[in-house]
Amino acid sequence: MTMGTTKAADRAPLFGPDTRFAAFFDDPRWALAIVRATVLEAAHPQIGAALVDNSTFVAHPWRRLRNTFLSMRRMFSPDPAVREREAARLNRLHARMSGADSHGRPYDAMDRAARAWVVATLFDSAVTMCRLSGQPLDEDTMERMYAEYRAFLAALEGDAGELPETLVGFWRYFDRVVEEELEDTEAARIILYRLFDHLPAPALLVGAPTLWAAGRAVAGPLVGAVTVASLPEPYRRRAGLPQTPGAAALMQGAYLATGLARFLPEGWLDAQSVIEVLTLSPGSDDPRARTAAALRARMKRASALLRLLAPLGADTDPGARAAAGTGQGRRSAEEFFRQVLDQTGDGHLDWPDLAAMARELSTRLDLDEPEENRLYDAFAAWWRELQAALDTDGDGRVSVTEYAAAAPSLAPTALIRVAEVLFDATDKDGNGTIDAHEYRALFRTAFHRDLATTEGGYGRSAFVGGFLSFMSGRRTGTPYDPLLAEA
Template identity: 65%
Template sequence: MTDTPTAEVPLFGPGSKFDTFVDDPRWALALVRALVLEAAHPQVGAALLDNSTFVAHPWRRLWNTYRSLRRMFGADDEVRAREAARLNRLHARMRAGAGERPYDAMDPEVRAWVVATLFESTVTMCRLSGQPLDPAEMDRVYAEYRAFLGALDGEEARLPGSVREFWPYYDRVVAEELENTEAVRIILYRLFDHVPAPPLLHGVPTLWAAGRAVAGPVIGAVTVASLPEAFRKRAGLAEVPGAGALLRSAYFGAGLARFLPEGWIEAETVVGLLSASPDGDDPRVRAVRDTVRRAGAFVRLVTPLPAEPAWAPPPSDDAGEFFDAVLDQTGDGRITWPDLAAMARELATRLDLDEPQETRLYTAYADWWRELQSALDTDGDGRISREEYAAGVPSLAGPALIEVAEVLFDATDTDGDQRIDAEEYRRLFRTAFRRDLSKGGEGAGEAYSRGDFVRDFLSFMAGRRRTTPFDPLLAQA
C-alpha cells in the first residue's frame, strides 16, 4: 500500500508536474544539483568519466538530454517506449568490469538513484525558492518520477513506494554510498569555470570568457551550498562564506519568472538555441546571431576590451586542435573506445536510429577503433595520445573508416535511392544544404551522392578539411 495519489490527470504529458517545471528557470539549477548527486555515486561517476561528453560538448549533451526527457515524460506511449528502448541500448554499452572503477549503467539500483536525485532536487528547488510543495503535490511529483523509472526498465519498485518511505532511503544512500568522486570535482571546479561558449556565441569569445569567469564560481558555490550537509561534510566540500544567502537569492530570483507572461520562457527554445549551429538556417538562429554580433561590436566600441577576432575553424594542418575538437569527444586528453562510441551515439541520436542500423553503426566504429589501435597505439597502452595521433595522421583514413562512412550514408539515406536529399540532409546536419551541389552529374544539384558524402566524411575525419557540414556535427560544443 502506498500513499501515492491516483490522480485524474495522467502522470505523463500536459498537466503533469514535469510539464509545469520543465519551462521553469529554477529547474536548470535543480538539474545541475541532481547531476552532482548522480556523479557522487561511484558507479555513475566512473561511467561519466569514461563515456560522457559533458565536458567537451556540454551544449550538445544538454540538447540530447532535454529531448530525451521530453520524450519520456510526453503523452505518447509509443514514443516513450521507443525512447526507453534507445536509452536501454545506450546504457547496455556502458559497463566496465575490470580496473579501479567497475560500473554497469544497467544496474537497477544505480538507475533508481539517478531518478531519486531528480525527484529530491525538484523538491529542494521548490523549498529553496520559497514555494515548497504541499504533501499532495509532493506525492504527485514522486508518482511521476517512479512512473518514469518504470517506463524506463519496468523496475519502479526499486524506489520506495511512497514519499514517506523515500526519505530514509535517500538519507541512507547519501550517508553510506556517495563519494567525492573525480566526476564531482570536474563538474564543480572545472566544468563551470571552463565551459566552452555555445555555438551562437563563438563570435564574442572575450565577452563569454568574462561572463564565465563571474558566473562559473557563482554556480559552483550555489550548487555546493545546496547539497545535503551530510554529503558536504563527508566529501570535504567547503561552503563559501555567504553562499547560503547567494543560494536563496539564486533560487528566489529564478522563481520570480513565474510572474512573466506565459510563453516568455520556453525550455525547448532556449536549449535549442544554445545547441544550434551558428550557420543554421533557422530564422531564430540568424536573429540571435545578428544580435550577438551587434552587441559585440557595441561593447568593443564603448569599452577598452581588446578586439574579438571572428571565430573560425582551426587550421586544417593543426593536428592538436583537431584532436581536441573532434577525436577526443570525452575531453580526457586521449583517444579511447568511448570517444568513438560517443561519435556513434551522437550520429545515431541525430538520425533516431533503431536496431539493426544502430548496432551496424556502432560495429563500424568499433572496427575503426581496432584499426586505429593497430596503427597508432605504438606503446600498447590501449589508448592513443596526442603525440601518437600526430605521428600517424595518414593512418586515420583506412578501410574501416571508409566502412563507417558507408554505414552512415546508408543510415541517412532512408529511402534507399543512393542519394541524400534535402530532407535527409537536414535530419543529419540540422540545416539546409551547405555545399555547392550545382555541379556534377545529373541531379547533383538536388542531392548528395554516396561518393561525395564518403569523400567529404573521410576528408573531415582524417583532419584534412574542417569546412564541411561534419564540423558542427562532431566538433561543436
C-alpha cells in the first residue's frame, strides 16, 4: 500500500457516512456512472452470463435498482454487524448462481476475479464521473476512495487481494482486463440497446403510458449514447460499439449538467426518497403517497394531452399497458406469465425465475440462512411440480403457451407449501398471526385497510388464501402486485 493510501485510510473510517463512497449516494451524476459501471460488469463473460440467466434487471429494473441501493447502504454502514449480515446474505445469493453461458463456458457468481471486477468498475466509474463533470479527484482523495472500495471487497468475501494494493497497480490491472477479457456480451448489449428502449414505467407513472413512452423515446437513446461514449476506447473498439457524431460532447454536457446539482441546497436531493416515491404503489399508506397520487394525476392529464396533440399509436407502450393489467381485476394467463412468472424477462419460465421470487422475498424479510433455505426449498419444489406438469416438449423450461394451456388444471400442492413457509418467515414472533409491523416488512403498502378487515392481523389461513388467490387466481390490485408483478 502506498504512503498516500495509508495516510488516507488513517484519516477517516473506510465505512460510514463520512466516506467518499457515501458522498455519492445522493449525487445525480452517480445515475450515469452506475449505468456505465453496469455495462462494464456485464461485458465480463462470467458476470454477463450470470446476469442473462439469473438477473431481473430486464423485467423488473426499478425493483433491482431499489434492492441494489439498499444493499450498498448496508454494506457501507458504520455498524460492523449490519455489514457482516449483508455480506453473508449477498454471498448466499451469489452462491446460488452458477451455470454455463451460450458457448458452454462455466460461470460462477462467487468467482473471486469476477467479484473483484464488479468493485473495480464502480471505482473506475466514480473517478470517471468526477473527471467528466469537471471535478477531477486529487491523488490523495482518489487513494482514500480506492482504500474504501478495497475494504468493501474485503468485507464482501474476506480478501481484497484480487485488487492491486496501489492505485498504479490498479490502473494497470483495469487496462489489462478491458483489453484482454471483456467481450461484446449479450447482457451488455441488452443494457445498452434494449433496457432503455423498453424500460417499463415505475409505479408512479404506470397510469400515464403515453407520457412515459414519449419521454423514454427521447431519453433512452440519449442515455445509451452517453454511456457508449464514456466507455474505455479499447472496449468500444473490440465490441464494435459505434460512437455517433457529437456523442463525446453530449456525454460531457450530460455529466456537467448533472454536476450542477451540487449547487442545490443541502437535503434537496435524497436518492433513497426519490427511489421510494417512484416505486410507491397507488394503494400505499406511506405519508408520501398523497403527493405521489397528485403527481400521478398530473401525469395522466399530461399524457391525455400528449395523445391529443401527437398520437403515438396503439402499440407504442405494450409494457406499460401490461403493467396496468386488464382493468377487470384479473389477468389473463398470458399476462400473469409475462408480469409475474417470467421474472428474468427471457420469455420462458424456469428455475431462475422462481429463484428470483425467493430472493426478493428473502431480501424484504431480511431472513437468516435457515429461513432463507426453507423458502428456496419450497420454491424449488414448486418448480419441480410446474416442470413435471407443464413442460410438454421436454426442453427443461415452460413456455407461455404451455403454461396457458395447462396451468388452470394444475393442483397447487407445492404452491400451498410456498405460502405456508412464507407465512412462517413473515410471522417473526411465531404467534400465529401477522401483525401490522410484520406485514409491512413484506409488503410495505396499504396495511391499514387490510388490518381493519382482519381484526388486527392475518392468520395463517387468510394469508395462504390471499397468496393462492394471487398466484393461482391471477388477481390484480393485491399487495403482491408491487412485490412480484411491478417493475
